[in-house]
Amino acid sequence: MSAASGLRAKRRRLGIWAQVIVLAVICVVWVYPLLWIFSASLKDSLGVFSGGLGLIPDALHFENYARAWQDADFGLYTVNSVVVTLGTVALVVLRCALAGYVIARRNFIGKRAVVAVLVATLFAPHGLTIIPVVELSDLMGLLNSRTGIVLALAGSGHVAAVLLYAGYFSRVPRELEEAAIMDGAGFLRTFFRVMLPLAGPVTATVGVMTFLAAWNNFFLPLVFTFSRPDLRTLAVGMLAFRGTNSTDWSGLAAAGTISLIPLLLVFLALQRYFVEGVAGAVKS
Template sequence: MNVSALRRRLGIWAQVAVLAVVCVVWIYPLLWIVSASLKDSLGVFSGGLGLIPGSPHFENYARAWRDADFGLYTVNSVLVTLSTVVLVVLRCALAGYVIARRDFIGRRVVVGVLVATLFAPGGLTIIPVVELSDLLGLLNSRTGIVLALAGGGHVAAVLLYAGYFTRIPRELEEAAIMDGAGFLRTFFRVVLPLAGPVTATVSVMTFLAAWNNFLLPLVFTFSRPDLRTLSVGMLAFRGTNSTDWSGLAAAGTISLIPLLLVFLALQRYFVEGVAGAVKS
């Protein structure tokens, strides 16, 4: 083996070693939560950084699912999250399509305002959102939570769609118009089906944000505990003078499973969508 080949192989081994260390650092907290969910409350901290529980306590999951109503909270989270994803995809896709294809007056100003909102804190609009929802009679309802989550700027999703739509040949739209298709028919029948990768990307981003959102579901369900989502439902394990850490870890593990399944199922499309939009 010559010197250059040896150096190249050593470089590859060094990269693999560094990536392995980074992977362990990133994945360790997840493994620790799963391990803590199988311990008793004292064993969560007495075991230190160890990941293997002495005797697995699977009753923690039963307690989280049944006694803390996590079955109901899971249903609420699924309904709220999926509804939010659908609304965000439709709204952001239409907005991105108009920005990418329509040269209207003030287009640059609109894009500039959208980008500027990225720097606004997320909790800045919570008070007007709650007041408006109360006036519309949407407070303490799933519909109110969905509209509040889906009604934000979602600027990143709009810009991803706008960047992706600029890559689609205009000839396809012109052909649809020649066949008598209007704006909406051209969008839903021709343009949107071609944006599968970026739709998967936006869906994953929105799913993660809506599933993990805590502030809005908390505010909207103060007087309706039966409408709580998983993130808010974890408060059930925290009492005035104590916290059920093993039950909390089991609840956290339950809430992580759908996130992992969605991301693993759509990860290829997620990368393609981001790469395609950025390349534009």
């Protein structure tokens, strides 16, 4: 091997190591807040601030988790969050998949206008719709109920999910639909038996995004549970650690850790499908 090729190989290795170091620093900066809140959940309220940015607590206070789970009713709030989030994910996946399928595979009058309106809703602040949503829910008798929270969370635009499905369905060969029609399948049977199973990666992507948004949503569950504290979700339940004159910071950190664990588990379990779904829709 010549000296020039050896020098190029050395520069290439140095470049790779430089990229690894930069990515490692970014990863540490990105993950550090999660590590800090987990560390704070094991400290006492004074140690949360006296320890500064340190991650190692002087003593392990597991009673913070017991206080969050039992005394602050986080066991009940977790059940509410699971019910609300899973219901929201199911409705959003069904609705957005059907909308994306129609946009991608059907030609109808005003199709471009419909897509343009959907995209325009991306720029509308969500706070503008909270009053009509609450008023409509109250008229339908859905206020102060889990059903009302689910419908309110699942009823917003979710334009990104619709466009992901539309992009994916537009790449599916039409021969599959034609074969299903030849077998006597109608619109819904073709959708549920042929098209939706093929969109597994996109469904995983939409499911993860919706799960994150519904699980962390604070405003709508807060408004819908003003007079029903037993229906609060984890995000709203964290208000229990904030008093008029003081805040239970260690209990709040423990509650935050409890709330983060399901999110991390869901994302780690579906991250491969999440990436495949985004890549598949973007390619179209």
